[in-house]
Amino acid sequence: MxxxxxxxxxxxxxxxxxxxxxxxxxxxxxxxxxxxxxxxxxxxxxxxxxxxxxxxxxxxxxxxxxxxxxxxxxxxxxxxxxxxxxxxxxxxxxxxxxxxxxxxxxxxxxxxxxxxxxxxxxxxxxxxxxxxxxxxxxxxxxxxxxxKPALTTREKEILSLVAEGKSNKEIAELLFISVFTVKRHRTNIMDKLNLKSTSELVKYAIQKGYI
Known part of the structure; x- marks a missing residue:
């Protein structure tokens, strides 16, 4: 062999x-x-x-x-x-x-x-x-x-902004999308990464170098 x-x-x-x-x-x-x-x-x-x-x-x-x-x-x-x-x-x-x-x-x-x-x-x-x-x-x-698919480019973008402390409204204004769309993306990110809270999301983003 x-x-x-x-x-x-x-x-x-x-x-x-x-x-x-x-x-x-x-x-x-x-x-x-x-x-x-x-x-x-x-x-x-x-x-x-x-x-x-x-x-x-x-x-x-x-x-x-x-x-x-x-x-x-x-x-x-x-x-x-x-x-x-x-x-x-x-x-x-x-x-x-x-x-x-x-x-x-x-x-x-x-x-x-x-x-x-x-x-x-x-x-x-x-x-x-x-x-x-x-x-x-x-x-x-x-x-x-x-x-499960990996994070999309848009989801990675939103992940970075969440980790920077931006609110859903601020993210929506920066990306020219609705607050509802931001919330939907955040839900998808949490589901894909099996995270349960914003603090876990921020910790993940920092460790992964998104900010």
Whole structure:
């Protein structure tokens, strides 16, 4: 059987080096490329055909999570495992909704990483059991998230303005839309990200770099 071909995308060189050592302990895995930011990754993929990309969620020059749709355009068959330190529920939902095949916390790099890769190789969506329990997720929640579309350009625009403290009326005036339309967009955003309050929405926007 041919080794499972991997690309590592993370802006921390020491982490990539350690990750490569862990992965290449398995004869079934082969690291065929590395990238230190989102733009470098997209350029790299034009000349490589990996089976799986291990992708940091917050790299510079095109954030990892924003690179997912572009990766799918360049290499539709490549699968994506998000690597992150973020344990917030919204990040899991957005990553899977954007098209990632799994979500893995960096602190668990080791034997659990092999399990994650094997699950994805078999066509499953990987989220650690303890992580799902901690966040109130189950497999059905994750699979439903896959079916939800990512935020639209307008929704991202409204998310940024909400995070800046703008009221619905102020947002409506800035974007030349009705207050009703703003409220509808906010409801859609909250639903897609599985957020329950404006404070959660603002926290998410700050962590994701929308402001």
């Amino acid at each position: 041919e080794p499972y071909r991997l690309v590592l995308a993370d802006d921390h060189g020491l982490f990539r080096e350690g990750l490569r050592r862990i992965l290449e302990e398995s004869p079934d895995l082969k690291v065929v490329g590395e990238a230190s930011d989102g733009r470098e990754l997209l350029d790299l993929l034009k000349g490589l055909t990996p089976d799986l990309i291990l992708l940091d969620i917050s790299m510079p020059n095109v954030r990892g999570i924003d690179a997912i749709p572009e990766i799918k355009k360049i290499r539709p068959s490549a699968k994506i495992l998000i690597l992150t330190t973020f344990s917030e529920k919204a990040f899991v939902y957005e990553s899977i909704a954007m098209g990632a095949n799994g979500y893995f916390l960096k602190r668990d790099a080791g034997p659990d990483l092999y399990s994650a890769i094997e699950d994805i190789r078999r066509g499953k969506i990987y989220v650690p059991r303890y992580f799902s329990e901690q966040l109130g997720l189950d497999w059905e929640d994750v699979r439903r998230a896959v079916q």
